[in-house]
Amino acid sequence: GPGTPERAFQGFPTNASAYMTLNTTLLNYPCPASPGDITVLRVGSETSCAKDESRPTCNGPLPGPGPYRVKFLALEGSEPVAETAWSKPITLRTAQSSDRIPTTDGRHSAGMIALTSILSILFAILLAGLVAMLVFWGSDACGGSSTFSKPEAVTVQRYNTH
Amino acid sequence: MAKSDDGIRILQGLLVFGNVVIAMCGIALTAECIFFVSDPHGLYPLLEATENDDIYAAAWIGIFVGFAFFALSILGIVGVIQSSRTLLLVYIILMLITYAFEMASCITAATQRDFLTPNLFLKQMLEMYQKSETVNNNDKWMTEGVTKTWDKLMLQNQCCGVQGPSDWQEYMSAFRHTHNDADFPWPRNCCVMDAQGSPINLDGCKLGVPGYYNSNGCYDAISGPMNTQAWGVAWFGFAILCWTFCVLLGTMFYWSRIEY
Numbered sequence: 564g565p566g567t568p569e570r571a572f573q574g575f576p577t578n579a580s581a582y583m584t585l586n587t588t589l590l591n592y593p594c595p596a597s598p599g600d601i602t603v604l605r606v607g608s609e610t611s612c613a614k615d616e617s618r619p620t621c622n623g624p625l626p627g628p629g630p631y632r633v634k635f636l637a638l639e640g641s642e643p644v645a646e647t648a649w650s651k652p653i654t655l656r657t658a659q660s661s662d663r664i665p666t667t668d669g670r671h672s673a674g675m676i677a678l679t680s681i682l683s684i685l686f687a688i689l690l691a692g693l694v695a696m697l698v699f700w701g702s703d704a705c706g707g708s709s710t711f712s713k714p715e716a717v718t719v720q721r722y723n724t725h
Numbered sequence: 726m727a728k729s730d731d732g733i734r735i736l737q738g739l740l741v742f743g744n745v746v747i748a749m750c751g752i753a754l755t756a757e758c759i760f761f762v763s764d765p766h767g768l769y770p771l772l773e774a775t776e777n778d779d780i781y782a783a784a785w786i787g788i789f790v791g792f793a794f795f796a797l798s799i800l801g802i803v804g805v806i807q808s809s810r811t812l813l814l815v816y817i818i819l820m821l822i823t824y825a826f827e828m829a830s831c832i833t834a835a836t837q838r839d840f841l842t843p844n845l846f847l848k849q850m851l852e853m854y855q856k857s858e859t860v861n862n863n864d865k866w867m868t869e870g871v872t873k874t875w876d877k878l879m880l881q882n883q884c885c886g887v888q889g890p891s892d893w894q895e896y897m898s899a900f901r902h903t904h905n906d907a908d909f910p911w912p913r914n915c916c917v918m919d920a921q922g923s924p925i926n927l928d929g930c931k932l933g934v935p936g937y938y939n940s941n942g943c944y945d946a947i948s949g950p951m952n953t954q955a956w957g958v959a960w961f962g963f964a965i966l967c968w969t970f971c972v973l974l975g976t977m978f979y980w981s982r983i984e985y
Binding site for chain 1: 824
């Protein structure tokens with residue numbers, strides 16, 4: 564029955580093949596359920612009594628990844644009057660190390676490649692233009708007849724010839 | 726003769742117009758980059774902890790380049806109107822230097838954006854969130870930054886983890902070393918909070934009952950602002966540089982036509 568050493572949480576799984584926990588009375592299961600109540604039970608919520616031998620019905624955290632089975636019992640005194648079947652085996656999740664996460668799989672996006680290449684080409688053209696400008700500094704060989712002079716500050720005056 | 730005079734006048738007008746546009750774009754670039762550097766979403770500690778915050782370096786360069794574009798375009802307008810060979814040569818050379826800096830900023834922003842993947846943030850969160858044994862002051866500073874940022878992120882955006890709360894279950898983490906799985910399957914801030922800042926139902930949150938915990942991941946809240954910043958700096962800079970390219974080519978052509 565609940566509370567005996569053969570069914571104590573602290574002896575699970577070495578000394579006890581099963582443990583009984585989450586004992587409560589019928590009053591906690593009203594029909595219909597109160598609205599706003601969460602109708603689930605969490606196994607392993609009580610961490611404070613996990614090593615406390617004086618609390619054999621402690622709802623302590625499960626010791627390993629499993630697999631485990633679970634069933635519900637309705638007791639009158641210590642005798643079960645109704646019970647569910649054993650559940651299918653449940654295996655708990657195992658966490659893997661965060662070192663296994665690959666962070667070097669970022670490849671360059673198409674936008675970045677386009678941006679880099681276009682800007683490099685434009686810059687190269689500008690540099691070539693600058694070099695061409697400096698090479699032909701002061702020489703009128705390039706289109707001499709179409710150069711223009713600065714706007715003159717002085718205006719041409721008209722002379723009246725008598 | 727008259728025709729080429731008209732042509733030169735048109736070229737002058739176009740160059741002045743081009744420089745005015747560059748001036749305005751320079752101011753806009755400065756303003757945009759100041760906005761990004763001010764970090765309105767508070768995500769800078771996450772970048773700082775990756776030890777690769779080049780997106781912010783690109784924004785800083787953008788501030789100064791924008792201002793340089795503004796100043797140089799004024800010089801350009803003066804040079805074009807006065808048709809002075811010296812002024813225009815100085816203008817062209819300084820513009821090319823500024824061009825090179827802005828190019829560096831755009832390429833840096835675009836490259837760094839590709840570096841910021843979900844896995845990067847996941848690994849950082851698992852290794853640094855609420856890490857208790859820090860090796861030196863720098864590590865402590867970065868850990869505190871990451872922890873505070875994640876706490877704020879999870880509260881404000883009602884999210885948990887990078888892809889979801891299962892991140893805390895699937896991987897080992899620094900958080901898991903100090904908080905056991907039974908009491909804290911995921912951090913407290915993943916729970917739906919009431920007005921006073923405490924979970925509305927702690928058991929529901931621990932169990933993962935829908936409505937009592939945040940089931941979506943925070944990656945969108947992180948990558949959204951960072952994408953905006955990276956693309957804002959990179960593509961707006963790219964547009965300015967394309968326009969500047971045309972103006973500079975026109976200026977070089979105009980310079981070669983001035984009688985020496």
